[in-house]
Every structure is written in C-alpha cells, then in structure tokens.
Amino acid sequence: MTVLEVRGLHKSFGGLCVTADVSLAVAAGERRLIIGPNGAGKTTLFNLITGELRPDAGAITLFGDDITRVPSRRRAHLGLARTYQIITLFPRETLLQNVTFSLLGLSRLRWNPLARLAGQTTLLAAARAALARVGLEHLADRPLTETSYGERRRVEIAMALAQNPRVLLLDEPFAGLSIEERRDVHQLLVGIPRDVTIVMIEHDMDTALGFAERITVLHFGEVIVEGNRAEVVAHPRTREIYLGE
Amino acid sequence: MNLWFLLSVNSVTLGGLLFLLSAGFSLIFGLMRIPNLTHGSLFMLGAYFSVSLIAGGLHFWVAALLAGLGVAALGGIIERFVLRRLAGAELAQVLVTLGLSFMVADVCLMAWGGDPISIATPAALRGATRFFAGLAFPTYRLAIIVIAVAIAAALWALIDKTRLGAMIRAGVDDRAMAQVVGIRVSRLFTIVFCLGAGLAGFAGVIGGPILSVYPGLDQDMLPLALVVVILGGTGSLLGSLVGSFVVGFLYNFGQAMFPELAYVVLFLPMLIVLVVRPQGLFGRAAP
Amino acid sequence: MTRLALALVLLATLPFWVGNTYYVNIATQILIYAVFALGLNVLVGYAGLVTLGHAGLFGIAAYAGALIVNGGHGHVAAVTGALLATLATAAIFAALALRGTGLGFVMITVALGQITWGIAYRWISITNGDNGVSIRGRPVPFGLSLASATGLYWATLVVFLVALATIAIFAASPFGASVRGTRDQPQRMNALGYHVWMIRFLAFLFSGLWSGVAGMLFLYYNQFVSPQAVALGASAEALLMVIAGGTGTLLGPIAGAALVVIMKNVASAYIVRWNFVLGAIFVAIVVFMPEGLVPGTVRLWRWATATRRRRPAAPAPAPGAEGGR
Numbered sequence: 001m002t003v004l005e006v007r008g009l010h011k012s013f014g015g016l017c018v019t020a021d022v023s024l025a026v027a028a029g030e031r032r033l034i035i036g037p038n039g040a041g042k043t044t045l046f047n048l049i050t051g052e053l054r055p056d057a058g059a060i061t062l063f064g065d066d067i068t069r070v071p072s073r074r075r076a077h078l079g080l081a082r083t084y085q086i087i088t089l090f091p092r093e094t095l096l097q098n099v100t101f102s103l104l105g106l107s108r109l110r111w112n113p114l115a116r117l118a119g120q121t122t123l124l125a126a127a128r129a130a131l132a133r134v135g136l137e138h139l140a141d142r143p144l145t146e147t148s149y150g151e152r153r154r155v156e157i158a159m160a161l162a163q164n165p166r167v168l169l170l171d172e173p174f175a176g177l178s179i180e181e182r183r184d185v186h187q188l189l190v191g192i193p194r195d196v197t198i199v200m201i202e203h204d205m206d207t208a209l210g211f212a213e214r215i216t217v218l219h220f221g222e223v224i225v226e227g228n229r230a231e232v233v234a235h236p237r238t239r240e241i242y243l244g245e
Numbered sequence: 246m247n248l249w250f251l252l253s254v255n256s257v258t259l260g261g262l263l264f265l266l267s268a269g270f271s272l273i274f275g276l277m278r279i280p281n282l283t284h285g286s287l288f289m290l291g292a293y294f295s296v297s298l299i300a301g302g303l304h305f306w307v308a309a310l311l312a313g314l315g316v317a318a319l320g321g322i323i324e325r326f327v328l329r330r331l332a333g334a335e336l337a338q339v340l341v342t343l344g345l346s347f348m349v350a351d352v353c354l355m356a357w358g359g360d361p362i363s364i365a366t367p368a369a370l371r372g373a374t375r376f377f378a379g380l381a382f383p384t385y386r387l388a389i390i391v392i393a394v395a396i397a398a399a400l401w402a403l404i405d406k407t408r409l410g411a412m413i414r415a416g417v418d419d420r421a422m423a424q425v426v427g428i429r430v431s432r433l434f435t436i437v438f439c440l441g442a443g444l445a446g447f448a449g450v451i452g453g454p455i456l457s458v459y460p461g462l463d464q465d466m467l468p469l470a471l472v473v474v475i476l477g478g479t480g481s482l483l484g485s486l487v488g489s490f491v492v493g494f495l496y497n498f499g500q501a502m503f504p505e506l507a508y509v510v511l512f513l514p515m516l517i518v519l520v521v522r523p524q525g526l527f528g529r530a531a532p
Numbered sequence: 533m534t535r536l537a538l539a540l541v542l543l544a545t546l547p548f549w550v551g552n553t554y555y556v557n558i559a560t561q562i563l564i565y566a567v568f569a570l571g572l573n574v575l576v577g578y579a580g581l582v583t584l585g586h587a588g589l590f591g592i593a594a595y596a597g598a599l600i601v602n603g604g605h606g607h608v609a610a611v612t613g614a615l616l617a618t619l620a621t622a623a624i625f626a627a628l629a630l631r632g633t634g635l636g637f638v639m640i641t642v643a644l645g646q647i648t649w650g651i652a653y654r655w656i657s658i659t660n661g662d663n664g665v666s667i668r669g670r671p672v673p674f675g676l677s678l679a680s681a682t683g684l685y686w687a688t689l690v691v692f693l694v695a696l697a698t699i700a701i702f703a704a705s706p707f708g709a710s711v712r713g714t715r716d717q718p719q720r721m722n723a724l725g726y727h728v729w730m731i732r733f734l735a736f737l738f739s740g741l742w743s744g745v746a747g748m749l750f751l752y753y754n755q756f757v758s759p760q761a762v763a764l765g766a767s768a769e770a771l772l773m774v775i776a777g778g779t780g781t782l783l784g785p786i787a788g789a790a791l792v793v794i795m796k797n798v799a800s801a802y803i804v805r806w807n808f809v810l811g812a813i814f815v816a817i818v819v820f821m822p823e824g825l826v827p828g829t830v831r832l833w834r835w836a837t838a839t840r841r842r843r844p845a846a847p848a849p850a851p852g853a854e855g856g857r
C-alpha cells in the first residue's frame with residue numbers, strides 16, 4: 001500500500017528549476033533514502049511534501065488523499081512529521097519545552113489561554129518519554145543553549161517522534177555527528193516500528209545505505225535512479241553523478 | 246483655475262522639498278535596511294543650524310551648505326559609533342535611531358528655544374515671478390523645484406556613473422554578495438549615512454523660508470518621508486522622486502479638498518501599497 | 533510569594549505613605565502606562581511583533597469613551613463601547629499589518645497609527661481636533677467616588693492587578709507558549725500544526741484590548757483626550773517602556789513604564805531636558821543591555837555578587853579543583 005506519493009512535481013524559483021517532474025511512491029513501513037549531490041533539490045522536495053513550499057505543478061498524496069492544496073499546518077495533523085537539515089529549535093526554551101511544542105501542536109490545548117501549561121502532567125510526561133526515546137531524559141530541564149550539537153540533533157528527532165507520525169521525513173539526521181553519535185542515532189532509527197514509514201535525506205553513505213531499503217537518486221531536481229541498494233550502487237548513472245565520469 | 250494652478254505648483258514645490266528629505270532616507274533604508282527614524286530630527290537640526298549661521302552673518306546659501314555638512318558630520322558620528330556597534334541587529338538599530346531622534350530634538354529645544362523661528366527667504370529670490378495669463382508665483386518656491394531637480398540629477402550621476410554609485414547599487418541589491426566581491430560595506434554605510442543625513446540637513450534649510458523651524462517639525466516631516474519611501478520603494482532614486490511628487494500633490498490637494506481627512510488621504514495610499522506590494526512601487530523585494 | 537504579598541501591601545497603602553497628592557497621581561500614571569506597556573509587551577515581547585501604532589488603539593478607546601460619555605450614555609456604556617471599538621479596530625489593524633513581516637509589519641502599524649492620528653487631528657466635527665475632548669466627572673463604581681486622587685489610584689490599582697493577573701495567566705498558558713513559539717520559529721510552528729497567522733491575530737487583539745483599557749484609564753485620569761495621545765511619539769514612548777524594561781518578563785514593562793513616567797514628571801523638575809535623558813537611556817539600554825533594564829540589571833547583579841563570592845578563594849586554584857563557572 002502506498003502511503004506517500006508524489007506525481008509530476010515541479011518547482012522553479014525565477015529561472016532556476018529546482019524540482020523537475022519528480023514522481024515517487026513510498027510504501028507502508030518502507031525505509032526510503034533520498035540521495036543526491038548538493039543542490040539536487042532534496043530539501044526542496046521535503047518542503048513541497050510538508051507544504052512549506054507550494055509546487056508549480058504536480059500532486060502529493062498522503063494515505064490516498066490528495067493533500068496538494070492542504071495548508072502546511074494541517075499536514076502535521078494528518079500524520080506527517082519532519083526534521084530539519086539546519087537545526088530549527090526554540091533557543092530560549094529547555095529541551096522539555098522544545099518537545100512540548102511538538103506535542104502541543106497536535107492538541108486542542110494549544111488554543112487554551114487559561115490553563116497552566118506547567119500543570120499539564122500528561123502532556124509533560126509524554127514529552128519526557130519522547131526525550132527518553134532519544135536518550136536525553138536526563139537533560140530535560142537543560143536550556144537548549146547549553147546543549148551540544150549532537151544533543152540538539154537528537155532533540156530534532158525527539159520532536160518528530162513525539163508527534164506519533166505515520167510518515168516521518170528526516171532531513172540529514174546524521175549531519176555533523178561524531179561516529180558514536182551516528183551509531184546511537186542509527187540504533188534509534190532502526191528501533192522505530194514498522195507502522196511508521198520513513199523517508200530520509202542523507203549524505204553519509206555508510207550509515208544511510210545500511211538503513212535504507214529503496215533509494216531514490218536526485219540530480220538537478222530530477223529523479224535519476226531508483227531501486228534497492230544493489231541496483232543503485234551498480235547503476236552507471238549513480239557513478240557518473242558522484243564521480244563525474 | 247487659479248486655485249488649482251497654485252495648488253499644483255505648491256505641490257511640486259513640496260514634492261521637491263520632500264525629495265531632498267527622502268532621497269537620503271531611501272538610500273539609507275535601501276542599503277542598510279534601517280528606516281532611519283532620526284531623519285526628521287536631522288532635517289530640523291539643519292534648519293536650526295542655519296538659523297545660527299545666518300544670525301552670525303553668513304549668506305543663506307553658505308549657511309545651507311555648512312548646515313548640511315554639519316549634519317552630515319553628525320550622521321557620520323552616529324553611524325560610526327552607535328549604529329556600527331549594532332551591525333546585524335536591524336531592529337536594535339531602528340530603536341536606537343528612535344532614541345537618538347528624542348535626543349536631537351531635545352538638544353534643539355535646549356539650544357534654540359520653543360518658539361517658531363522663521364528663516365528669511367534669500368534676497369535674490371524674494372517676490373514673485375510672473376507667468377502667462379497674469380499668474381504670479383513666489384520665486385523662491387520655483388527655486389526649490391530647480392534645486393531639487395539639480396540634486397536629483399547629481400545623485401543620479403553619482404549612483405549611475407561613479408564607482409561609489411556602483412558599490413551602493415550593489416549593496417542595495419545584495420549586501421552579502423557585495424561583501425563577498427570585496428566592497429567594504431561598513432565604510433559604504435558610513436558614507437551613505439553621512440550623505441543621507443547631509444541631504445536631510447540641507448533640505449531643512451531650504452525648506453526653512455516656507456516651513457520655518459519649530460519644535461515638532463521633525464515629527465511632522467518624518468511620517469512624510471516614510472510615505473514617500475514606502476510609495477516609491479526603498480533604495481530607488483526614481484521612486485523617491487516620483488513618490489515625493491505624489492505625496493506633495495496628495496498632501497496639498499488633500500488639505501484643500503478633504504480637510505477633515507487630509508491625513509487619511511496621505512497615509513491610505515501608503516497603507517495600500519504596503520499591504521498589496523510590500524516593496525513599494527519601484528523597489529525590489531526585501532530579502 | 534511573600535515578596536508578592538509585600539508588594540501588594542505597599543501598593544495598596546501607597547496613598548498613605550506617599551503623602552502628597554502629586555505623588556499619588558504619579559503612581560496612578562505609572563499604573564496606567566504599566567497596563568499599556570504590559571499589553572504592548574504581549575505583541576512585542578511574546579509574539580515578537582514590533583509595532584509603532586498602538587497609541588492608535590489607546591486613542592480610539594479614549595475618544596470613543598469620551599464621545600459616549602458626552603453623548604449622555606453613562607460610564608458603563610462608555611467603557612463597553614470603547615473596548616468594543618478598540619477590539620474592532622485592533623482586528624482591522626491586525627488583518628492589515630499581518631500582511632507584512634518584520635519591518636513591513638512595523639511600517640504598516642506606523643501608517644495605521646498615523647491615519648488614526650490624522651482623523652483625531654483633522655476630523656474636527658467629531659474629535660474637536662487639536663482642542664481635544666473633555667469629559668466632566670469620573671465614574672462612580674458601586675457608589676465609590678473616584679473624584680479624589682486617592683480614589684482614582686485605588687480604582688486604577690484594581691484594574692492594573694486584573695491586567696497583570698490576566699496577562700500572567702496568558703503567558704503561562706498553552707496558548708501563551710504557542711505565541712512565543714511563533715516568535716522564535718514561525719516556520720517550524722507551521723510544520724508542527726500551529727495556525728501561525730491566527731495565533732498572531734489573536735495575540736494582537738489581546739494586546740489591543742489592554743491598550744484600550746489603558747486608554748480609558750487615561751481618559752478618566754485626565755478627563756481629557758487630545759490627538760497628542762495618538763501621535764507617533766506616543767507609540768514610540770510606549771515601545772520605549774517595553775524595550776527599556778525588558779520584553780521577556782512581566783516586571784519589565786512595569787519597570788519601563790515607571791522609568792518613563794518618573795522621567796517625564798519628577799525628573800523634569802530636576803533635569804531640565806528629560807526627553808534627552810530618556811533618549812540617552814534608551815540608546816544606552818539598546819546598546820549595552822539589549823534584553824532590557826530588568827534582565828540586564830539581574831545579570832549585572834548576578835555578575836557582581838558572583839565576583840564577590842569568588843574573591844576569597846585561593847589566588848591560584850588547584851588543577852581540577854573548581855569545575856564550575
């Protein structure tokens with residue numbers, strides 16, 4: 001069953017075509033990897049899927065429903081979650097508060113101007129649990145500014161997981177991490193159950209290739225190659241793109 | 246018919262004056278992304294400077310020039326020692342210009358007192374010029390138009406034909422890229438701020454015979470400069486020119502035809518432009 | 533909690549220990565502007581949207597109230613009418629201003645404030661122009677007269693405390709957190725499922741409401757309103773109060789309001805040119821204490837006390853001995 005499908009997606013900025021007729025279909029529970037050189041349009045594709053960018057042409061389908069016209073803020077409520085390549089966390093808050101934002105976004109509570117946020121025990125417990133999933137529970141009350149880069153990357157993932165998504169988009173989750181940190185994050189991702197479909201953008205081949213089942217290669221906004229690990233690695237066009245042959 | 250003609254010429258005059266005031270504001274806004282809220286006070290300060298200079302025996306035009314230079318120097322000090330410290334924090338820079346406007350305005354009050362002071366029209370330009378059909382018009386007001394056009398031409402030559410102008414245009418277009426290609430943006434900022442301030446001070450003197458000088462002149466002029474720049478686009482000289490004349494007409498005709506809604510007539514177009522096309526009629530979209 | 537209780541007692545008994553009617557009036561003014569500043573801070577500090585047009589809302593309330601009272605409709609109608617007018621205007625302001633972001637937003641609020649001022653200044657048939665509108669007498673809530681300085685002070689104090697409590701609850705609520713989220717990461721908030729525009733719109737309305745309340749208090753204090761209350765300078769002063777005091781706290785806008793009012797009234801008796809000093813203080817705060825007077829002072833205090841604590845320690849700390857700050 002296809003959970004996420006993109007058909008004929010186009011996006012241009014002025015004269016620059018960033019996404020050119022991209023189509024792909026991700027099956028339920030699949031682990032899909034999107035790779036490609038810098039500027040291939042990978043993050044733009046994510047932005048189009050989450051609705052942060054509007055496509056010039058094409059359609060996006062989530063669980064069979066056309067969400068092309070659905071505003072970005074509603075897509076989170078449909079089970080879509082993402083992390084960002086550049087860390088976009090809330091700098092003036094603690095880790096717990098950061099993850100709480102994630103949970104609050106999906107709750108009617110976010111409109112409540114009278115209740116005390118600090119008194120929402122269920123919500124805060126869920127936030128702590130989300131932090132525990134990425135091994136950061138002990139830093140829950142630490143301000144974000146006092147955490148390391150690797151820790152913040154994990155907070156990004158915690159925030160996405162806290163939304164209990166059905167489709168998870170990870171934008172370079174390993175970027176800038178040390179070898180140990182990569183191992184930890186890899187363990188974490190491998191442990192995510194199959195009722196969550198994962199689409200990941202990554203540069204770090206070793207870690208990502210081990211994780212992915214199907215791989216889509218983008219180059220200058222177009223889908224060049226698609227297949228499983230062996231197929232993509234063997235494909236002449238992949239070598240062409242990465243080694244410039 | 247006579248009234249419309251008079252209003253029109255007055256509007257062109259006001260437009261000319263506003264151009265002198267707003268050209269600097271527009272350059273500063275376009276290049277440094279700061280709406281310089283001190284601009285009105287600098288206009289007023291220039292006018293006050295000239296009062297003292299003229300009282301000291303200097304000729305009107307000499308006073309105008311010196312006042313402009315004096316205000317330019319102050320602008321340089323402000324940019325170099327206050328604004329540069331806050332480089333990158335645009336909101337802080339805006340707020341600082343607000344605080345500075347309070348300070349400059351109060352210094353003027355301290356130094357020149359609370360009564361309005363009129364500046365005498367230079368002797369050579371007193372009286373009226375006769376037109377066809379027996380229409381007469383104050384010569385000085387025509388002179389303002391000429392001065393505004395002359396300065397506009399000079400500025401255009403500067404921006405379009407000189408290396409400095411090219412650097413300014415580059416900086417307005419894309420500040421980061423300008424820095425990358427080696428333009429010393431911080432020095433450019435100081436130059437542009439001095440230029441803008443100097444123009445404002447000079448404009449204050451030129452406007453003196455018509456508006457006179459009084460506490461609160463800054464608060465009267467600043468919103469007009471804002472409207473001009475919003476309508477005409479930030480960083481666009483042509484925009485400032487067109488915007489100035491549009492505002493000149495809106496202001497005068499608005500006062501004459503809809504006295505009760507005069508300011509609405511003035512600010513409503515500004516509002517419409519901001520809401521529909523945030524970069525103004527001529528400017529480029531802000532990043 | 534005890535600090536709060538002490539503060540409340542001091543505030544409640546102020547007219548007795550301050551003695552002079554003049555100072556009681558100063559205190560009333562501080563409270564009025566504190567309400568204005570606290571409301572403005574909801575937009576500037578919590579939502580991160582700087583505005584230079586809030587005096588327009590302040591003025592609309594005062595003028596509407598004055599006109600209703602002078603129309604013979606009584607004070608309840610005046611307050612209700614004024615606040616409704618303020619909310620309606622705030623909704624229009626918000627819908628227009630939110631078309632822009634950052635600097636565009638500021639510019640639109642300037643335009644809106646100026647339009648309001650222009651109407652107050654020029655629509656003489658309604659607003660009496662520069663001469664302003666006077667009202668006679670203050671309300672008599674529950675039979676208590678507010679004609680005296682002390683009476684008005686206590687009424688203002690009650691309103692101030694209500695404002696403070698309401699805004700405090702707002703700040704600590706989930707919606708308050710949503711507002712702060714849109715300040716720091718609007719794009720992410722959008723992706724997390726929040727309706728960023730609506731959050732900002734509602735924050736604007738809430739902020740505008742308190743500007744209206746302050747406007748009515750102003751009207752009753754002065755029994756007069758003129759276009760000056762709506763001018764750009766008035767909006768600038770309010771912004772000054774918020775920035776100077778510090779936007780992140782509840783105490784900040786109150787401190788800022790106190791600073792500006794004291795400068796205006798009391799200091800001007802000793803310092804000839806208070807505007808200059810105010811501007812200078814503002815510039816100094818923006819340059820040296822950008823987070824505002826309250827957090828900046830706290831930071832300074834912590835640094836000063838930390839230095840004193842450190843000095844008695846050994847001049848050359850043993851390696852590995854002192855791990856902390």
